[in-house]
Amino acid sequence: MEMVKVTVDNQQVEVPKGSTILEAAKKVGIKIPTLCYHEDLDVKAMCRICVVEVVGARTLQAACSQPVSDGMVIITNSPAVRRARKINLELLLSNHPQDCLNCVRNQRCELQSLADQLGVQQQRFRPKTKTKSPRDESTAALIRDPEKCILCRRCVEVCHQVQSVGAISPANRGIDTEIAPAGGVDLNDVACVQCGQCSLVCPVGAIYEQDHTERVWSALADSSKHVVVQTAPAIRVSIGEEFGLEPGQVSTGKLVAALRRLGFARVFDTDFTADLTIIEEGHELLERLNKGGTLPMITSCSPGWIKFIEHFYPEYLAHLSTCKSPQQMFGALAKTYYAEKTGIDPKDIYVVSIMPCTAKKYECGRPEMTDSGYADVDAALTTRELAKMIRLAGIDFASLPEEEYDAPLGISTGAAVIFGASGGVMEAALRTVYEVVTEETLASVDFKAVRGLEGIKEAEVDLKGTKVKVAVANGLGNARKLMDLIKEGKADYQFIEIMCCPGGCIGGGGQPIPTTNAIREKRIKAIYDADLGLPLRKSHENPAVKTLYEEFLKKPLGEKSHHLLHTDYTKRGKYPEAANR
Amino acid sequence: MTVTSCNIQKPNLGEVIEKYKEFPGSLLDLLHEVQEIDGYLSRDVMQQIAEGLGISESKVYGVATFYSLFKTAPTGQFIIRICESAPCHIRGAQEVLEAIEETLGIKPGETTLDGKFTLEFTSCLGLCGVAPAIMINDQVYGNLTSDRVKEVLLNF
Ligand code: SF4
Ligand code: SF4
Ligand code: SF4
Ligand code: FES
Ligand code: FES
Numbered sequence: 001m002e003m004v005k006v007t008v009d010n011q012q013v014e015v016p017k018g019s020t021i022l023e024a025a026k027k028v029g030i031k032i033p034t035l036c037y038h039e040d041l042d043v044k045a046m047c048r049i050c051v052v053e054v055v056g057a058r059t060l061q062a063a064c065s066q067p068v069s070d071g072m073v074i075i076t077n078s079p080a081v082r083r084a085r086k087i088n089l090e091l092l093l094s095n096h097p098q099d100c101l102n103c104v105r106n107q108r109c110e111l112q113s114l115a116d117q118l119g120v121q122q123q124r125f126r127p128k129t130k131t132k133s134p135r136d137e138s139t140a141a142l143i144r145d146p147e148k149c150i151l152c153r154r155c156v157e158v159c160h161q162v163q164s165v166g167a168i169s170p171a172n173r174g175i176d177t178e179i180a181p182a183g184g185v186d187l188n189d190v191a192c193v194q195c196g197q198c199s200l201v202c203p204v205g206a207i208y209e210q211d212h213t214e215r216v217w218s219a220l221a222d223s224s225k226h227v228v229v230q231t232a233p234a235i236r237v238s239i240g241e242e243f244g245l246e247p248g249q250v251s252t253g254k255l256v257a258a259l260r261r262l263g264f265a266r267v268f269d270t271d272f273t274a275d276l277t278i279i280e281e282g283h284e285l286l287e288r289l290n291k292g293g294t295l296p297m298i299t300s301c302s303p304g305w306i307k308f309i310e311h312f313y314p315e316y317l318a319h320l321s322t323c324k325s326p327q328q329m330f331g332a333l334a335k336t337y338y339a340e341k342t343g344i345d346p347k348d349i350y351v352v353s354i355m356p357c358t359a360k361k362y363e364c365g366r367p368e369m370t371d372s373g374y375a376d377v378d379a380a381l382t383t384r385e386l387a388k389m390i391r392l393a394g395i396d397f398a399s400l401p402e403e404e405y406d407a408p409l410g411i412s413t414g415a416a417v418i419f420g421a422s423g424g425v426m427e428a429a430l431r432t433v434y435e436v437v438t439e440e441t442l443a444s445v446d447f448k449a450v451r452g453l454e455g456i457k458e459a460e461v462d463l464k465g466t467k468v469k470v471a472v473a474n475g476l477g478n479a480r481k482l483m484d485l486i487k488e489g490k491a492d493y494q495f496i497e498i499m500c501c502p503g504g505c506i507g508g509g510g511q512p513i514p515t516t517n518a519i520r521e522k523r524i525k526a527i528y529d530a531d532l533g534l535p536l537r538k539s540h541e542n543p544a545v546k547t548l549y550e551e552f553l554k555k556p557l558g559e560k561s562h563h564l565l566h567t568d569y570t571k572r573g574k575y576p577e578a579a580n581r
Numbered sequence: 582m583t584v585t586s587c588n589i590q591k592p593n594l595g596e597v598i599e600k601y602k603e604f605p606g607s608l609l610d611l612l613h614e615v616q617e618i619d620g621y622l623s624r625d626v627m628q629q630i631a632e633g634l635g636i637s638e639s640k641v642y643g644v645a646t647f648y649s650l651f652k653t654a655p656t657g658q659f660i661i662r663i664c665e666s667a668p669c670h671i672r673g674a675q676e677v678l679e680a681i682e683e684t685l686g687i688k689p690g691e692t693t694l695d696g697k698f699t700l701e702f703t704s705c706l707g708l709c710g711v712a713p714a715i716m717i718n719d720q721v722y723g724n725l726t727s728d729r730v731k732e733v734l735l736n737f
Binding site for chain 1: 624625627628636637638639640641642643646647648649653
């Protein structure tokens with residue numbers, strides 16, 4: 001690699017040719033303030049907060065976009081630099097509601113932190129008079145607040161390039177510019193999949209999840225309600241970050257302890273129904289393989305992915321497994337099986353789920369998700385919302401003891417834990433399908449080819465002579481690539497796992513902010529550590545799932561399963577409200 | 582008299598999209614040509630363009646709303662564009678604007694009830710030499726005062 005020598009604030013440093021000033025400065029321990037820059041996204045150079053002096057240059061340069069050249073002399077901290085950064089920020093702020101106390105991002109906002117860091121202490125410029133479009137609360141999962149938007153365009157890139165959805169773009173010009181859906185309509189009227197990846201990269205409080213904490217507090221305070229909670233696999237490896245733990249730590253026991261202290265009657269685990277999903281979906285796959293059903297079969301755990309295929313590939317819905325997601329299977333069983341077993345009237349059972357995902361809020365409100373006779377799941381909190389509740393309750397997370405989930409809906413295996421990472425559902429399914437078909441015990445349960453952040457992964461398994469080819473995609477841009485292969489008749493897979501969010505649920509839209517690819521890697525590692533540490537690592541060995549079949553469901557794909565655990569899908573099309581115009 | 586597009590054979594949407602399909606950077610030209618058909622770009626039309634070019638509708642909408650010459654709603658028969666850039670401003674554009682608003686009873690962005698006039702702002706028209714200036718459809722009017730502009734409007 002060709003290297004160049006530059007000087008940053010009197011320190012000599014050698015960096016690869018093509019590096020930016022920002023990167024060179026980082027190497028000598030200087031963190032230049034940035035706002036529109038995001039480490040996983042293209043450089044946009046919109047905000048000019050990162051300006052520095054380059055000796056010999058006529059004007060200040062944007063450090064995030066300006067590449068270094070050999071011999072360049074850079075000054076990152078001079079009166080001119082400080083003045084320019086501050087003015088640029090103050091101009092942005094003059095066009096921004098001064099509303100931090102009432103804002104969802106209070107104390108976790110990049111704009112607010114910069115105001116502190118750059119020493120803003122008074123409003124020097126006339127406050128804005130121009131009003132933007134009103135807050136958009138139309139979707140079940142997300143709220144957009146154009147007033148707070150600083151037009152950094154991170155959300156646009158994520159929605160277009162990463163997710164290939166393209167629900168929002170900059171519209172209008174100049175002072176009227178806003179990030180908006182086509183036609184300036186509500187987000188619910190376009191093909192947004194409610195993945196919340198936009199909310200994950202937004203530096204301010206301009207896109208965030210619909211609040212479910214209020215309804216959960218009310219249920220917890222209602223003595224007539226039996227409030228149970230389920231935790232998705234990916235929460236245990238991310239919740240600690242909200243309380244200052246380093247990314248990559250497993251906090252299962254503390255998570256359980258915190259939920260108990262919040263007052264939940266039973267602390268259960270979505271991992272239980274993840275194991276159950278593997279049994280149902282595994283048998284569904286075998287049935288399709290044996291009876292000539294629609295192949296490749298595609299997983300259906302990820303509600304953002306389901307909404308995506310319903311909008312963009314509605315003619316391929318038969319490829320989806322009919323299995324509900326583990327969240328919804330859990331709700332349906334909590335209000336039937338668990339209600340019967342404990343003698344509690346299902347109308348008094350309130351099911352809360354802790355999810356890494358904003359689309360789960362949308363999923364639990366889908367009209368068909370009422371097979372128990374009630375809303376199967378009553379509230380879906382993001383990881384961020386749960387952290388907010390724990391803080392409000394004054395619980396010191398880091399010092400909590402390790403506690404165990406309650407039986408029976410809290411019993412699970414390592415196969416369920418790995419659902420939280422891209423490739424996990426596939427690996428868990430292979431562990432079970434292999435042993436069911438071959439009646440042999442796997443020598444190693446690790447299918448490493450399907451692990452990791454790579455967009456599309458492939459593997460082949462030999463089931464006693466029958467070769468099964470599988471593919472795994474994470475992020476909807478990669479899902480689109482696989483769907484196009486299917487469309488062109490070029491996909492020779494039998495089974496495909498698709499997760500809406502990059503990295504799978506560990507990178508979901510409801511996870512702690514920041515969620516960067518580097519942090520995703522650490523959470524993935526933690527997921528596989530958690531799996532390794534468990535005594536049981538195959539779904540079909542889960543004793544509570546076995547009991548569930550003996551006592552209640554009778555057999556996989558049986559009548560009860562069909563009624564409670566399986567679903568169908570809706571053709572939505574790309575322009576969902578076109579017909580109403 | 583100005584020549585209006587009515588005298589020319591109107592292009593067909595499908596054909597225009599087909600013509601530009603192979604040229605990815607050609608959205609602007611395409612939008613111009615398509616706008617000739619109905620005088621504005623409807624959601625339906627923008628969706629068809631998005632489909633044809635394989636891009637998202639939000640992107641088409643973003644471009645269509647960025648340039649003031651594109652319309653996303655039906656407009657009056659005559660579009661009055663009043664320059665809001667600095668030289669016109671200094672030479673009395675505000676007065677001219679008020680005179681138009683008063684005469685027609687509409688504000689920028691609005692269309693008269695009879696569908697005759699739409700009023701809107703534009704940035705510099707390149708007519709600063711005769712500021713303050715407006716355009717009505719393809720016709721240019723400069724050196725305006727409130728009285729002069731009222732007179733101009735009366736002739737329509
Ligand atoms: S987005 Fe940030 S700066 Fe703006 S009101 Fe919210 S916390 Fe304050
Ligand atoms: S939720 Fe997902 S699909 Fe919807 S606007 Fe945000 S990134 Fe795009
Ligand atoms: S909504 Fe957030 S991410 Fe999107 S442009 Fe505005 S500030 Fe940036
Ligand atoms: S961070 Fe460099 S211009 Fe915004
Ligand atoms: S400033 Fe009005 S035409 Fe140039």
